[in-house]
Amino acid sequence: MVLDDLGSSLRGTLDKLRGKSRISEEDVDEIVKEIQRSLLQADVDVSLVMELSDSIEERALEEEPPGGTSARDHVLRIVYEELVDLVGESTEIPLENQTILLAGLQGSGKTTTAAKMAWWFSKKGLRPAVIQTDTFRPGAYDQAKQMTERAEVAFYGDPDEDDPVKIARDGLEATEDADVHIVDTAGRHALEDDLINEIEDIESAVEPDRSLLVLDAAIGQGAKDQAREFDDSIGIDGVAITKLDGTAKGGGALTAVDETGSTIAFLGSGETVQDIERFEPDSFISRLLGM
Amino acid sequence: VIDEEDLDGPLRELELALLESDVEMSVAEEILDQIRDDLVGEERKFTESTGALVEDALRDALLSVIDVNGFDFEEAIAESEKPVTVVFTGVNGVGKTTTIAKLAKRLEDQGYSVVLANGDTYRAGANEQLQEHADNLGVKLISHEQGGDPTAVVYDAVEYAEANDIDVVLGDTAGRLHTSSDLMTQLEKLDRVVDPDYTVFVDEAVAGQDAVNRAREFDDAAAIDGTILTMADADSQGGAAISVSHVTGKPILFLGTGQGYDDIQKFDPEALVDDLLED
Ligand SMILES: Nc1nc2c(ncn2[C@@H]2O[C@H](COP(=O)(O)OP(=O)(O)OP(=O)(O)O)[C@@H](O)[C@H]2O)c(=O)[nH]1
Ligand SMILES: Nc1nc2c(ncn2[C@@H]2O[C@H](COP(=O)(O)OP(=O)(O)OP(=O)(O)O)[C@@H](O)[C@H]2O)c(=O)[nH]1
Ligand SMILES: [K+]
Ligand SMILES: [Mg+2]
Ligand SMILES: [Mg+2]
Numbered sequence: 001m002v003l004d005d006l007g008s009s010l011r012g013t014l015d016k017l018r019g020k021s022r023i024s025e026e027d028v029d030e031i032v033k034e035i036q037r038s039l040l041q042a043d044v045d046v047s048l049v050m051e052l053s054d055s056i057e058e059r060a061l062e063e064e065p066p067g068g069t070s071a072r073d074h075v076l077r078i079v080y081e082e083l084v085d086l087v088g089e090s091t092e093i094p095l096e097n098q099t100i101l102l103a104g105l106q107g108s109g110k111t112t113t114a115a116k117m118a119w120w121f122s123k124k125g126l127r128p129a130v131i132q133t134d135t136f137r138p139g140a141y142d143q144a145k146q147m148t149e150r151a152e153v154a155f156y157g158d159p160d161e162d163d164p165v166k167i168a169r170d171g172l173e174a175t176e177d178a179d180v181h182i183v184d185t186a187g188r189h190a191l192e193d194d195l196i197n198e199i200e201d202i203e204s205a206v207e208p209d210r211s212l213l214v215l216d217a218a219i220g221q222g223a224k225d226q227a228r229e230f231d232d233s234i235g236i237d238g239v240a241i242t243k244l245d246g247t248a249k250g251g252g253a254l255t256a257v258d259e260t261g262s263t264i265a266f267l268g269s270g271e272t273v274q275d276i277e278r279f280e281p282d283s284f285i286s287r288l289l290g291m
Numbered sequence: 292v293i294d295e296e297d298l299d300g301p302l303r304e305l306e307l308a309l310l311e312s313d314v315e316m317s318v319a320e321e322i323l324d325q326i327r328d329d330l331v332g333e334e335r336k337f338t339e340s341t342g343a344l345v346e347d348a349l350r351d352a353l354l355s356v357i358d359v360n361g362f363d364f365e366e367a368i369a370e371s372e373k374p375v376t377v378v379f380t381g382v383n384g385v386g387k388t389t390t391i392a393k394l395a396k397r398l399e400d401q402g403y404s405v406v407l408a409n410g411d412t413y414r415a416g417a418n419e420q421l422q423e424h425a426d427n428l429g430v431k432l433i434s435h436e437q438g439g440d441p442t443a444v445v446y447d448a449v450e451y452a453e454a455n456d457i458d459v460v461l462g463d464t465a466g467r468l469h470t471s472s473d474l475m476t477q478l479e480k481l482d483r484v485v486d487p488d489y490t491v492f493v494d495e496a497v498a499g500q501d502a503v504n505r506a507r508e509f510d511d512a513a514a515i516d517g518t519i520l521t522m523a524d525a526d527s528q529g530g531a532a533i534s535v536s537h538v539t540g541k542p543i544l545f546l547g548t549g550q551g552y553d554d555i556q557k558f559d560p561e562a563l564v565d566d567l568l569e570d
Contacts, residue, residue: 042500043501105497106384138421138422138424147415189526191526218382220527221312222528247501249500
């Protein structure tokens with residue numbers, strides 16, 4: 001799960017502060033190093049880690065702990081606040097009619113996430129439809145079709161059409177009855193100008209209420225540039241992290257929300273349509289810090 | 292003479308640079324330790340700055356990790372008794388299937404005959420995906436129904452190759468995370484029963500710190516002879532090549548550089564190190 005090592009390593013370090021009422025510079029230094037290590041091992045962007053740890057360090061040294069607060073609780077509070085600041089709320093996903101566009105790198109999990117989200121909306125009592133606009137990847141149509149059958153939700157695709165924009169338009173019309181339209185797109189990355197133009201065209205045609213960046217939990221430092229490019233081209237409102245059932249920590253998602261000014265929407269942790277949950281920042285950070 | 296303290300600053304900077312390039316942390320630390328050992332106590336020529344010395348040492352250290360000899364994919368294909376069976380493994384969505392299609396074309400272009408085996412009997416659309424590649428390339432695909440036994444599929448393909456005088460069997464497998472013990476056991480079984488001539492691990496160049504975990508687990512389940520890194524066209528920093536080579540001790544064979552059939556290049560260790568050292 002996202003950053004779950006930060007909790008244990010940080011708790012270990014913070015526990016050394018137990019019983020102390022004042023923190024020395026050395027204590028702060030050690031804690032900050034531990035935080036840096038955990039964040040870097042979770043694939044959070046290096047410069048973002050430095051910013052975060054600088055501000056934790058500065059505050060821990062400068063701010064007076066409120067009366068009666070132990071040094072440990074004081075530092076913990078600061079770390080908590082800084083993380084809350086970074087992570088923000090969960091992306092708002094109202095339970096009403098809407099169109100959602102999914103975007104992301106090749107193989108990040110978009111098609112699977114489209115079916116999962118559709119399943120999630122249907123459990124909330126809405127009627128979702130998935131529209132597959134990937135005309136490039138062999139088998140993309142069949143994959144989405146089969147996944148939506150498993151999710152028992154409506155599906156539109158056209159294996160004989162090679163214009164994704166047309167499929168998107170036709171798909172919205174054909175699934176008019178649905179409350180929630182989830183538009184899947186082919187994989188692409190920041191340097192593929194043609195494909196970036198293509199998704200801009202899809203975005204213009206679809207006019208989504210929100211666009212989500214689907215990000216593999218294992219993505220490394222490239223997350224920053226990728227997120228920036230997707231945000232510049234279509235505007236990113238939220239991030240869906242996938243493959244959290246592995247050992248990757250998903251820190252790229254923190255980079256991405258920082259870079260795009262967005263938030264985390266969904267967490268994916270398996271290959272079946274049920275393996276999805278909404279991101280819950282409070283429980284996430286509390287669990288992270290063992291509070 | 293260089294002492295440890297002279298190195299502290301440059302090495303700390305270096306560690307961050309390696310992390311920025313996606314070299315895994317413990318691997319980066321080992322590389323730094325090696326550089327420290329190499330340099331401490333060295334006589335410094337007065338023209339050389341500590342920074343330049345560190346950079347030279349880093350180049351050597353990085354090359355020693357990734358420039359591992361022993362297995363050249365194309366030589367291996369040429370020299371092995373036919374049919375030669377190669378199985379591709381890796382986590383979900385890293386480009387295994389696409390890489391197999393690229394290699395099928397490359398080998399056919401080199402005059403070999405190829406049969407594909409779809410050992411991915413799990414994922415939705417997997418058969419259709421590989422079938423479309425096979426059709427595009429005009430090669431035979433052996434596949435079974437979804438839910439079938441992957442070992443049986445690859446086994447069938449090997450029999451087909453023997454009966455039809457085919458040179459190379461390229462066996463796909465379903466993506467799986469190394470934390471799924473059922474699927475890792477299935478992979479072990481496939482490796483044991485099919486006993487492929489070579490196992491190629493596929494990962495993506497954009498992977499971060501987790502690259503070491505999965506390389507280690509996949510190597511444990513079905514010993515890796517070499518690695519292919521895809522998505523090298525996404526402007527990745529290349530650190531994953533260092534991490535994976537370090538863990539497996541096996542060479543990086545090719546880089547995937549796009550979604551087209553010809554977007555595959557032989558891996559060049561020197562070029563990667565140049566890239567890494569550039570910024
Ligand atoms: N274990 C696990 N696998 C996942 C998860 N999400 C997706 N996958 C798998 O990751 C692989 C890629 O998923 P896709 O949904 O095809 O990814 P995509 O982004 O649509 O890929 P392209 O359309 O080629 O860009 C498939 O094997 C999926 O089953 C997850 O949360 N956990
Ligand atoms: N840009 C780029 N995309 C690639 C490369 N290699 C593969 N892809 C794309 O990555 C996506 C996933 O590729 P697949 O071959 O389906 O990956 P896989 O590992 O077989 O996936 P699963 O079978 O679901 O585990 C597809 O959209 C491919 O076109 C590459 O080198 N560069
Ligand atoms: K991927
Ligand atoms: Mg897809
Ligand atoms: Mg595949």
